[in-house]
Amino acid sequence: MAAGRAPDETRVQRQDFTISRGSGKPGLDVRVYRPQALVPPSAGILYIHGGGMVMGSIAADDAYAAALAVDVGCTVVSVGYGLAPENPGTGPVEDCYDALVWLVAQASEIGVDVGRLAVFGVSAGGGIACGLSLLARDRGTPRLTYQMLIYPMLDDRSATPSSHAIVDLGVWDRAANLEAWRHLLGEDVGGSDVSPYAAPARETELSGLPATYLDVGDLDLFFDEDIQLAQRLANCGVPLELHVYPGAYHGFDQIAPGADMAKTARGNRLAALRRALATASSAIQSEGRK
Structure with missing residues (x-):
């Protein structure tokens, strides 16, 4: 699973859909990836691309999502959520919720x-x-069994030491981050009325979230907010796997995919996904019999 490394086209099948939605919402594009040798039913992953809420697309992350499907051995659904500022606030997470509901309906x-x-x-x-895990928990459906958060962008307040420390490095830094949050939240950024679905660091109750994998580099501007989330998840009894990569900056694995640390990070993620998705179904079935 590496940025820019697409698996051989004979190994993965792609299929595009547009989800029709009511209430005047525009259609939502998703792309489904299935390894050719996959025997259904398989585990499913809803893949959500990065880009600071203001850029990115299904096409831009096509190689990443395709490789994820092949390397984990599962079906991946990549969602083309609307970007800020045209789709502000909780718009992106609501789009992803609609994609998750569609995935379950079309399972x-x-x-x-x-x-x-x-x-x-x-x-x-x-x-x-x-934010999607929070939304699904609070609405009671669909049931997520795992969330993998790769150096996640969580806190619009941008008040931690690491969020102040990372400037002018040529990667995602404080100035870019502040601008991105302003595009998403407008005048509400940093205020008291920000939804935790848009900025999950705002959520005060984290119990009931799915088992979580989180990784981040210690030179990432999101380091502090990510570690704080990990600590709070652990305190709430949410099963947690946390990896911190020394000397790693934001996007290290995509900027230098051939580096040993990037390979280690990808290997850790794949191993965790395979473990979680191999056992989740039997665990839920056992829970349902209690």
Whole structure:
């Protein structure tokens, strides 16, 4: 699973859908990836791309999502959520919720076992993934069994030491982060009325969230907010796997995919996903029999 490394086209099947939604909402594009050798029903991953809430697309992350499907051995659904500022506030997470509901509704058609369902998000996508887990928990459906948060963007207040420390490095830094949050939240940024679905660091109750994998570098501007989230999840009894990569900056694995640390990070993620998605269905079935 590496940025820019697409698996051989004979190994993965792509299928595009547009989800029709009511209430005047525009259609929502999703792309389904299935390894050719996959025997359904398989585990399913809702993939949420990064880009600071203001950029990114299904096409831009096509190689990443395709490789994820092949390397984990599952069905991946990548969602083309609306970007800020045209789609502000909780708009992106609501789009991803609609995609998750569609995934569950179409599970038989696309060959997904809804008892093995994860959400995977990178950077801004990681923040949306966490907001989506909160939203699904609070609405009572769909049931997520795992969330993988890759150096997630969580806190619009940008008040931690690490959020102040990372400037002028040529990667995602404080200035870019402040601008992105302003595009998403407008005049509400940093205020008291920000929804935790848009900025999950605002959530005061984290119990009931799915088992979580989180990784971040110690030179990432999101380091402090990510570690704070991990600590709070652990305190609430949410099963947690946390990895901190020394000397790693934001997006290290995509900027230098051939580096040993990037390879280690990808290996850790894949191993965790395979473990979680191999056992989630049986765990839910056992819980349902109690």
